[in-house]
Amino acid sequence: MVYQVKKIKKIIESIKDTEYFQQAFLHTSYLNELKLMRKVDSEQDSENNLKSSYETLEFLGDSVINFYTSLFIYHRFPNYAEGQMSKLKQLMVQESTLAHLSKEIGLGEFLQLGTGERKNRGAEKESILADVFESFVAALYLEKGGKMVQRFLNLTIFTWVAGKENMVWDYKSQLQEYCQARKNRIIYRLKKTIRAEKQQLFIMEVSDGLGTFRESGKGRSKKEAEQQAAAKVIKKLGIGENHPQES
Amino acid sequence: MVYQVKKIKKIIESIKDTEYFQQAFLHTSYLNELKLMRKVDSEQDSENNLKSSYETLEFLGDSVINFYTSLFIYHRFPNYAEGQMSKLKQLMVQESTLAHLSKEIGLGEFLQLGTGERKNRGAEKESILADVFESFVAALYLEKGGKMVQRFLNLTIFTWVAGKENMVWDYKSQLQEYCQARKNRIIYRLKKTIRAEKQQLFIMEVSDGLGTFRESGKGRSKKEAEQQAAAKVIKKLGIGENHPQES
Structure with a gap:
């Protein structure tokens, strides 16, 4: 830096x-x-x-x-x-x-x-x-x-x-790891874009090949929205406590 | 209140x-x-x-x-x-x-x-x-x-x-209690007053009858200065951890 x-x-x-x-x-x-x-x-x-x-x-x-x-x-x-x-x-x-x-x-x-x-x-x-x-x-x-x-x-x-x-908040990687271990496949798709005041918002949906989860996330970028969606899945599935990683 | x-x-x-x-x-x-x-x-x-x-x-x-x-x-x-x-x-x-x-x-x-x-x-x-x-x-x-x-x-x-x-910070009472239990006597005396900028400061000294301690404290009132002096004694004598009391 x-x-x-x-x-x-x-x-x-x-x-x-x-x-x-x-x-x-x-x-x-x-x-x-x-x-x-x-x-x-x-x-x-x-x-x-x-x-x-x-x-x-x-x-x-x-x-x-x-x-x-x-x-x-x-x-x-x-x-x-x-x-x-x-x-x-x-x-x-x-x-x-x-x-x-x-x-x-x-x-x-x-x-x-x-x-x-x-x-x-x-x-x-x-x-x-x-x-x-x-x-x-x-x-x-x-x-x-x-x-x-x-x-x-x-x-x-x-x-x-x-x-x-x-x-710090790489929920996507966490979810990826979890699914790979279970031979499961993750699918992200753009569900909607919203113009709110001065900014554009993306809503991304994440689901899996085996049909175990389906969640949406909102963000100012697609990546941010995907992270939020992945975070929701992680919370619902109860995958470990997510401690911030030192970097 | x-x-x-x-x-x-x-x-x-x-x-x-x-x-x-x-x-x-x-x-x-x-x-x-x-x-x-x-x-x-x-x-x-x-x-x-x-x-x-x-x-x-x-x-x-x-x-x-x-x-x-x-x-x-x-x-x-x-x-x-x-x-x-x-x-x-x-x-x-x-x-x-x-x-x-x-x-x-x-x-x-x-x-x-x-x-x-x-x-x-x-x-x-x-x-x-x-x-x-x-x-x-x-x-x-x-x-x-x-x-x-x-x-x-x-x-x-x-x-x-x-x-x-x-x-919360009644060091004077704590010290009083400690000395009473030891049949010891506390003496507070005004050591000095200072005019600093717009305010007056008092320096009070605390000592005891048995001659075990002698400390000074500074404050905007005599009471505040006494409290500070008593706090120093308590710290030096290592009298318990002083948790704030709920009130």
């Missing part, structure tokens, strides 16, 4: 001098070291001007990402069932995805880690990389608002997921 | 004639009945003009509520640790809370249930009542945007939680 790194860097740069940005990359291990040093350096009350680590921004960022990702899925895949939406979202916001993106766009380089964590190569840890993706998004939200966050997610998570929907 | 029901009803009324509103209260059981009737009534393709049930709106509404609730907590309780924020959020968005609110503001009356579900008193089920709180919020978001959702949540969840923060 090729990301528009220049555009992404520009967004990162735009808030680089803010306090929220500083906090977004401040790991507890660094803060603890800082506290320790100050205690040694002077007797003054350290409660006063010590910064916070990134955890609370991470808390906020998590739900900011969840929200815009849900909104993206809801608008982009209006024909998905709730279960499909949930699983796709899970894939998009899971630790490995956010850590991958964090690495791609170089968020790790801003991390402030304590000595121990630095020695442990903390800046390469999946959990920490995913954390700062979230805390950075929160900082971006607080500094620039929702529109900018949407732009940033468009360039990262929503770019990452493009083309993966079908890999 | 007294809710401003008039204001809430006005918000509900404002989208009552929209398709999203219709969908937000359409339970699968009703939809299935509808499909069955149409199949009996006519041979026409039912894919075409059948509505969807509320599940996908519920999917969206869940993350809308999560987002605005996180934002509320982040701004309202800036001194909370991440763990406290998470637990408070969990309390605010959990099924029993949303179901309670749904009942209080009469969302159940709009539900469209199938005959079976109606006989089972589906409109009184916690799970269904919580579902439609979420799907309604999604409909409100899609029709009126985020500002209106915030207004609605202010009148419902954020009103509900007012005053409950301390009941």
